[in-house]
Amino acid sequence: MKRYYEDAKENVQHKVNTSLRMFINRLHADFPAHWHTDIEIIWPREAPYKVICGNQTYYVEVDDILLICPTVLHEIFSLSPGTRVYIQADFSGIGAIKEIDKAFHLMAPALHIKKKSCPPDVYNYLCSQMNKIMELYFGSTPPIYTHEKEVDESVISYTKLADYDELEIYSILMQLIAFCGKNIHLFRESSSSSSGLSLKNSLPLSNVCNYIAEHFSEDLSLESVASFAGFSKYHFERIFSDYTGVTFYQYLQQIRINYATTLLSNPELSVTDISYQSGFASCTAFTRAFKKSTGYPPSKFRVLNEEQHPLSANPHFADRKLRHTVV
Structure with missing residues (x-):
């Protein structure tokens, strides 16, 4: 064929x-x-x-x-x-x-x-x-x-x-x-204690990650999430960093940015709409954090979406249209 x-x-x-x-x-x-x-x-x-x-x-x-x-x-x-x-x-x-x-x-x-x-x-x-x-x-x-x-x-x-x-x-x-x-x-x-994180702490922290994933668009604070986990603020801050490899606020912000990137694939949503839906207090704060994380402002990042703006480096990524088939 x-x-x-x-x-x-x-x-x-x-x-x-x-x-x-x-x-x-x-x-x-x-x-x-x-x-x-x-x-x-x-x-x-x-x-x-x-x-x-x-x-x-x-x-x-x-x-x-x-x-x-x-x-x-x-x-x-x-x-x-x-x-x-x-x-x-x-x-x-x-x-x-x-x-x-x-x-x-x-x-x-x-x-x-x-x-x-x-x-x-x-x-x-x-x-x-x-x-x-x-x-x-x-x-x-x-x-x-x-x-x-x-x-x-x-x-x-x-x-x-x-x-x-x-x-x-x-x-x-x-x-x-x-x-x-x-x-x-x-x-x-890493030489951090993450590899030795006790099973006693791993289950509550796993639940914390689920909680953050469900409430990231809300006004979450280190204190409130530490209380939810049942730890003091300072102990929670240390073991959460060991568990995830980043600080609580870095983790929370990255979840918000990841969600925002998903929304950016929808051309009908404005950058301002996306910033508030992702949990940022303002469009300015969102743009600043997004650029720091990805290297691009949201509007430029949206242009790099492969689904809407195709690449040109490799022909095997092409969405070719089949004209006819010869058997």
Whole structure:
């Protein structure tokens, strides 16, 4: 079967009748700053990447795994030719599960799983999950490693998934996200006491994260949330920072900004409307905090939405229109 396409805008092109996209990228190309509402997982198999997410830079070596949270502005640099695995999945329809958002808040802007420092049993489990997804998506595991003459040929599947395969893939992704959320300390390079956080404190703090996720648009204070958790202000401030890796106010502000980025994908909402819906006291405060977090004011950030303003770096991201098919 041979297919002919005409050029069209670049977009997050999901597999037919699904909210998923996966492909084996063998192109030596950079991707300019962009964002989308999908979770994105990058798994370099033959060549590293440099990835900038928000204000953080990740050097993703061969066999590392980088999980980029939804609505995070990111830029990707190809340091050398080689194969990388990509998975993208839209989780916007699973918002009723509050712990999904909690996991993303803990991982934000991205979770870098380094093969050299990850416990082998944990790393092997994550790789097995990725391979399961590949087998379901492509029908069988596609060849990862390439000969030199094939280095520019990416592997993309345009066919439909078998019945319930999308559900199974989402199930695997949710297991993977839950596992990473529960074991977040394994992936953090930190000498802080977060890795030794007692089980006695972890449950109340998990409940606190759920509480913040439900009330972030309200006027929350450190004192009121500490009281909700049943700790003194100063003890809560310390253990919350150990648990999340950031201060309470940094965590609260990032939740508000993450929510705002989701709203920015809706062109019918003004920046002022979004600022108040996200819990900021004024549009000025929102713009200042948003620019500090992302490097862009909200209006400019909105322009970088891949769904509305397509990229141009990689033709395999193109949302091509099928003109006709020759069998």
